[in-house]
Amino acid sequence: MDVHVVEHPLAASRLTVMRDQRSDSVAFRAALHELTTLLVYEATRDIAAERFDIRTPVAPAVGVRLANPPLLVPVLRAGLGMADAAHALLPEATMGFVGLARDEETHQPRAYMESLPEDLTGRHVIVLDPMVATGGSLLRCCEMIAERGCGDITVICALAAPDGMRKLSESGLPLRVVTGSVDEGLNEDAYIVPGLGDAGDRQFGQYRRY
């Protein structure tokens, strides 16, 4: 599995704001939005493009546009905070939605939403979720996407743990990962260490979900 860790001072400074427990939800959401812009920029460096003829006010020229605009899939809740930034850079993209909540005891993901095009054959799908911890949630999401025929999945996350990366890699699914960091590991509650806490709670608040 191809893994690209975006090592850039601008990305690192946004990650620092997200990690800092003093950052409130306004600062956290702004940093995630800006980090996503940087990650999407890096992740799409080799995206398929086609050339076409245009005219400037002065002369004929050759333009560039995306050959196969991707499907963006933010994973609810936390991935919602990445959706706008990704869509701003990829305005031609369409968007699907997957909702997953990790059980606090078992750490297994529970799917509560799957709103995706029926056929993803030949599509490039970009999955947005800030956290890959055990990897269970992203694996579940990527399985949903691969089952619909997709052979080209890019996962964009802010932070990943080695366990989660291993799980995704061993899945054999056609995916690559672009991340802001691969952290040390997981604690006994399967939170990333040092991580940033719960990315959903830090954006939207902590409340009981059913």
Ligand SMILES: O=P(O)(O)OC[C@H]1O[C@H](OP(=O)(O)OP(=O)(O)O)[C@H](O)[C@@H]1O
């Ligand atoms: O790799 P994993 O061990 O599966 O954990 C990562 C998942 O946990 C978080 O979502 P969470 O279940 O907290 O839902 P939320 O976004 O609604 O807070 C995060 O956004 C990932 O989807």
Ligand SMILES: O=c1cc[nH]c(=O)[nH]1
């Ligand atoms: O560290 C973690 C692990 C799972 N989900 C989060 O939001 N944070």
Ligand SMILES: [Mg+2]
């Ligand atoms: Mg959460």
